Amino acid sequence: MKRSTPRSLAVLAVAGLSISALAACGSNDGSGNSGGSTDADGNVTIDWSMWSGGTAEKDAWQAAADAVHAADPKITVKLETTSFDDYFTKMGTRIAGGSAPCIVSVQSLRLGALKDGLLPLDDLIQSKSLDTEDFVPASLEGLASDGAQYGIPYDNGPMLMLYNVDRFKEAGVDAPKAGWTWNDFTAAAKALSTDGKFGFAAYPADLQMFPMLLSLSGQQPVSEDGKLQLDNAELQAAGQTYADLVGKDKVAPELSGNDSTYAYNQFIAGNAAMVVDGPWDLLSIQSQSDFQLGAVEIPAGPSGSKTLSAGSGFGISKSCKNPDEAFAAIQTITSTEQLSKLAADGRAFPSRVSAQEPWYDNAFDGAKEALEAAGATAEPMRTTSNWTKVGSDLIQYGVPAMNGTSTVKDTFGQIQSQDAN
Amino acid sequence: MSTQSTTAPARERPAQGGPPRSKKSWRDSDATAATVFAAPSTIGLTVFTVVPIVMSLVMSFYNWPAFGERSLTGTGNFSALLGSPEFRRVVLNTVVFTVLYLPLNLLVSLGLSVWIATMRRGRQALRVIFFVPVVTPIVANVLVWKMIYQPNGLIDGIGQQVGIDMPNFLGDPNWAMIALVTMSVWQGFGYNLLVFSAAIDSIPASLNEAASLDGVGPWQRFRHITLPMISPSMFFATTMTLITTFQVFAQPYLLTGGGPGATTETLVLFIYREGFANFALGMAAAGAWVLFAIILVITALQFLFQKKWVTYDV
Numbered sequence: 001m002k003r004s005t006p007r008s009l010a011v012l013a014v015a016g017l018s019i020s021a022l023a024a025c026g027s028n029d030g031s032g033n034s035g036g037s038t039d040a041d042g043n044v045t046i047d048w049s050m051w052s053g054g055t056a057e058k059d060a061w062q063a064a065a066d067a068v069h070a071a072d073p074k075i076t077v078k079l080e081t082t083s084f085d086d087y088f089t090k091m092g093t094r095i096a097g098g099s100a101p102c103i104v105s106v107q108s109l110r111l112g113a114l115k116d117g118l119l120p121l122d123d124l125i126q127s128k129s130l131d132t133e134d135f136v137p138a139s140l141e142g143l144a145s146d147g148a149q150y151g152i153p154y155d156n157g158p159m160l161m162l163y164n165v166d167r168f169k170e171a172g173v174d175a176p177k178a179g180w181t182w183n184d185f186t187a188a189a190k191a192l193s194t195d196g197k198f199g200f201a202a203y204p205a206d207l208q209m210f211p212m213l214l215s216l217s218g219q220q221p222v223s224e225d226g227k228l229q230l231d232n233a234e235l236q237a238a239g240q241t242y243a244d245l246v247g248k249d250k251v252a253p254e255l256s257g258n259d260s261t262y263a264y265n266q267f268i269a270g271n272a273a274m275v276v277d278g279p280w281d282l283l284s285i286q287s288q289s290d291f292q293l294g295a296v297e298i299p300a301g302p303s304g305s306k307t308l309s310a311g312s313g314f315g316i317s318k319s320c321k322n323p324d325e326a327f328a329a330i331q332t333i334t335s336t337e338q339l340s341k342l343a344a345d346g347r348a349f350p351s352r353v354s355a356q357e358p359w360y361d362n363a364f365d366g367a368k369e370a371l372e373a374a375g376a377t378a379e380p381m382r383t384t385s386n387w388t389k390v391g392s393d394l395i396q397y398g399v400p401a402m403n404g405t406s407t408v409k410d411t412f413g414q415i416q417s418q419d420a421n
Numbered sequence: 422m423s424t425q426s427t428t429a430p431a432r433e434r435p436a437q438g439g440p441p442r443s444k445k446s447w448r449d450s451d452a453t454a455a456t457v458f459a460a461p462s463t464i465g466l467t468v469f470t471v472v473p474i475v476m477s478l479v480m481s482f483y484n485w486p487a488f489g490e491r492s493l494t495g496t497g498n499f500s501a502l503l504g505s506p507e508f509r510r511v512v513l514n515t516v517v518f519t520v521l522y523l524p525l526n527l528l529v530s531l532g533l534s535v536w537i538a539t540m541r542r543g544r545q546a547l548r549v550i551f552f553v554p555v556v557t558p559i560v561a562n563v564l565v566w567k568m569i570y571q572p573n574g575l576i577d578g579i580g581q582q583v584g585i586d587m588p589n590f591l592g593d594p595n596w597a598m599i600a601l602v603t604m605s606v607w608q609g610f611g612y613n614l615l616v617f618s619a620a621i622d623s624i625p626a627s628l629n630e631a632a633s634l635d636g637v638g639p640w641q642r643f644r645h646i647t648l649p650m651i652s653p654s655m656f657f658a659t660t661m662t663l664i665t666t667f668q669v670f671a672q673p674y675l676l677t678g679g680g681p682g683a684t685t686e687t688l689v690l691f692i693y694r695e696g697f698a699n700f701a702l703g704m705a706a707a708g709a710w711v712l713f714a715i716i717l718v719i720t721a722l723q724f725l726f727q728k729k730w731v732t733y734d735v
Contacts, residue, residue, distance in 0.1 A: 089697045096487035096700065113700070116488035196573075256571045256592035258678025388698045396680035403592050406682065418507060 108142030156311025204398025247404020283346030
């Protein structure tokens with residue numbers, strides 16, 4: 001029996017360790033200290049987490065981080081990047097674990113998921129006198145919630161219809177013009193769907209699908225009071241019209257799997273002549289495709305053309321212990337000078353009016369007109385706090401609905417019952 | 422424990438004349454050394470295995486969102502899970518995947534290993550080739566299989582040439598699970614193939630020779646010599662494959678995203694989404710414990726029934 005003493009001691013030790021670990025976890029209330037450090041001379045290091053699609057993009061953000069240090073040598077910004085899809089999973093976990101970076105990048109659609117871990121910036125905007133007048137109003141609105149501003153935007157834009165000018169010419173179809181209607185769109189799509197090619201590429205992803213549904217029905221997937229409304233009959237009817245482009249009218253290719261870049265890839269490869277996309281992808285599509293790119297507003301439904309806008313920016317985590325320095329860094333990163341550089345690189349369509357000209361200089365003919373026309377009717381896309389789940393459910397359950405093996409009414413109804421709260 | 426404490430005094434008896442103290446100190450120093458050597462792995466096990474396991478058990482009884490207030494719900498998470506049609510669906514999907522995947526995996530790996538064992542040349546080369554998918558990153562495998570499955574992909578392309586209308590494997594609810602299982606078998610059978618090959622190679626040649634001399638045919642030799650001789654390996658392969666099959670995640674996550682609909686959403690994919698897309702960490706932990714319970718019961722059953730078919734006395 002004596003032998004069992006060390007063992008019970010070990011058990012006690014394990015139990016003690018577990019409890020202290022649990023206690024350490026339990027004490028996290030989002031007000032811990034993380035995301036940067038201050039040394040003896042008052043130099044501050046600020047962590048900044050951002051998504052990026054590759055080395056070139058990362059370098060562009062690193063240049064912005066370096067600019068902060070150049071503007072104020074006391075502040076050093078440490079950049080870390082993840083792919084866009086992984087970013088929000090990682091950030092949610094980090095905020096929950098109390099180890100969030102100081103500067104948190106956030107997309108307007110995902111604000112609801114992260115805002116409980118973010119600091120309202122209104123006081124800092126006032127005390128540091130940020131010139132909010134220069135920002136596109138929709139861009140600020142997209143990163144605000146319940147009257148509080150949670151992020152300073154760097155890009156924002158309305159969703160547009162991109163089209164393959166060469167393919168339209170080849171098929172002898174007139175290029176879409178401002179003011180075109182849903183009927184014009186379906187007629188063109190039908191005429192372009194020949195020889196194994198398609199007029200349009202549809203996909204049940206939020207930003208690709210809902211601008212079309214909004215134009216058709218006037219409804220967003222989330223009501224003005226922030227409730228998921230996929231059970232809305234008008235929205236469902238519009239959804240069915242959209243899905244029929246694939247399943248019934250066969251003017252868009254059949255979907256398979258869960259590849260969210262499917263529609264873009266079909267468009268870039270020349271298999272589909274039209275696709276819905278935001279201005280942030282425009283210049284990269286222009287450089288990847290070997291055809292002449294065109295852009296026009298979303299086709300008008302019964303009450304005119306409407307579209308959704310979305311954008312991204314930077315917020316400060318609640319656990320950041322140097323919010324003043326973090327805000328100064330964000331001010332530099334979103335300054336006209338920095339945004340003009342990003343715009344010239346084609347990385348982002350700037351949220352500042354004063355930085356948009358370099359972007360237009362790089363874009364194809366007609367891009368400016370299309371963007372301005374779409375921007376005039378764009379509404380910021382509303383989302384719910386569990387939008388990450390809603391978004392992935394839309395793709396998962398939406399694929400068979402698009403292919404015509406189930407109805408949009410059933411699909412939307414099911415997601416509504418699973419995700420409405 | 423009990424046997425040690427009763428035999429220890431019996432062993433000390435012959436040394437009655439010697440000083441008992443020195444014996445004790447020898448044992449003490451042994452224990453110290455053992456503690457020092459065991460400490461690194463014990464600490465590692467505690468920090469990285471025991472604590473997370475205890476932690477997840479605690480979390481499963483809480484409503485534990487990523488942000489905001491946590492509250493004790495008792496068995497609320499478990500009853501919510503077991504009552505939700507979504508969860509029952511993913512358990513069913515996981516069982517269907519296992520029921521399709523496990524026999525196929527064993528059949529293919531056993532069949533190929535028996536066939537390879539009869540070859541005179543190229544045995545090693547073939548084993549390496551069949552093992553390549555196991556060591557290739559699954560992301561790369563999935564990318565290739567997507568191109569095989571998708572409309573206008575390899576299969577559909579061949580179908581068009583021949584004039585047969587191929588189904589949309591990943592987009593059709595009736596085909597997605599079959600497509601997933603096929604890809605998984607291709608990806609996973611190489612491991613069991615190596616296990617079976619090693620077992621078959623270690624069967625003494627004299628057994629088969631003696632049987633041949635007595636006029637026993639190949640099928641009878643397989644049935645009465647090879648199978649019993651490799652049954653411990655088969656038991657190992659079945660148990661391990663079953664456990665990893667219940668934990669399948671990467672293939673549905675990458676290939677179908679659980680879709681179309683909920684047709685390929687597996688238990689671990691569900692747990693991942695609850696935890697990291699929905700940030701319902703308590704619910705995810707509860708789901709993980711349900712999975713653990715299922716695996717535990719099935720593995721226990723396998724150990725119980727192994728007596729009926731596994732031969733160790735050779």
